[in-house]
Amino acid sequence: MDTKHDNALAHTLVGIPGPVPPSGVIHVAIPHTSRFTVVGNHLAQHAELSLVAIGVGVHIQSLPAGAEIGIKTLAARFPEGEAKIARALRELKAHGYLHRSRVRLTKGRVGTRTVFCNQPGAVPVAPVVGPAPAPALVREHIRVPVPAPVPEPTAVPVRTAVPEPTAVPVAFPVQEPIRAPEPTSVPEAPHGPVRLPSRAAPKQPRRPLPHPHALTPELRQASSAFLADLRRHAEELVLSEQDVEELVPGVAAWLERDATTDAIRHALTADLPKPLKHPARLLKHRLTALLPPPLPRIRDLAPPLRAPVTPFQTCDGCERAFRSPHPGHCRDCRAQHREAA
Incomplete structure (x- = not known):
């Protein structure tokens, strides 16, 4: 049978301007007119960043100012887990793309300001030590406009429809900023593994x-x-x-343990909440949580009897003191008498 050829691919390759490489990737670059982000080759082709860190950096750069870029927010958006995303954020911070600084909010609270630089080192980012102007700006995504850098001799050129010295147009969907009522602090761990917040302990079942x-x-x-x-x-x-009918067994259990009606009434009616929406639930809780133990027996309250103490006796032979219920000789004297016998 003859091999079918993809004629559509051949027509597409004919329309590409410039020479087509014999192997490797072939770029079909269409100019973007909206919804695109300019990403520098220093990030897209970084030699030390991992692929996850490069992807997280490109995603953060495509977001609008004020968008949430916390670990939990990114983990809910992408299939990578919180550990991988936290490691990628540490890589971006180590290479100067990401900066975090603590700021003081109103009422003595502390938040985190996050700054992302599309060209690390071009503009110094000083840590913010004063109070933030408003809680909504505590975690914001700030883009610093800087001129396009001069391409280095060793940079790999990328074929684009609109040639730029060092930037490749990459289109990413722009997400609406998600603002939280209060800033969530991002765990800072420059060295070592990231400590993820432990899950809340499961609630204990209610006692019957x-x-x-x-x-x-x-x-x-x-x-x-x-x-x-x-x-x-x-x-x-x-x-x-x-x-x-449902609460009768609880009151009967109190009465069985010799609790008086006045004591039960005081336990159930003291310090009632205002307003009381569910009286039966409150009584059920108090009958269960405040149940007294059974009254002890009279003999259980008596002090424990002390063990009898053996009195001292004076030895008839050597006149030494020794403990014995009856007078006589001490152990040494009894041994001597046995040897003599």
Whole structure:
């Protein structure tokens, strides 16, 4: 079978001005009239930056002033994780593209001002030590307009429709700036691994409502009457019949542990919040969290008995003191008597 040739590619190569290289990439450069960003070859072809750092730098340069460029913001935008993005930001900071400085905000707060330079070293960026003019400008993306640098002899030329000395037009979508109500500080770690914020510990499950060992009819009747009577002592504690049925085991558990009705009423009605939206939930929480332990037995309160102390005795032979419940000889004298015998 004959091999099919791509005629569209051949027609495209014919329309490219200038000689076509025999191998390698072939640039089809179309002039941009809107939505493009000029990126210098010193960043796009940096010899020491990683590919992730170059991509992050180009993305930051394409963003408008004031856009968020924190680690979590970039990690939510791209598939790379927070560790890779943090490493890329450190590389950009080490090579002078990214500058961060601490600023003092109002009410004693501290924020971070981020400055991105499209040509490192062209304009010195001094750290900001005074208070920021407004909280919305704490983390802003600042572009410093500088003239295009003179191309170096060793720079690799890039074929573009609009020739420029050292810049290649690269089109990136312009995102709307996302402003947060308060600045989020970016962790600064010039050396060593980046410490990511630990995730919040999972919430502990709520404890169930206590139940008595045996919910007798007497306990149920007393608990129901107690819960229905609470609105006489606190107008906020108006319970429905279903709420009373659900809270009866909790009150019965208190009564089973010999708690008086006055003590239970004081624990449930003291320091009620204003306004009280959910009375049944509050009572359930207090019956569970403030449940007293069972009363100890009388013998448990008695002091522990001390072990009997063996009295001192005087040896009948050498008159030395030794401990023994009965008078007689000490250990040495008893050994001598056994040897003599």
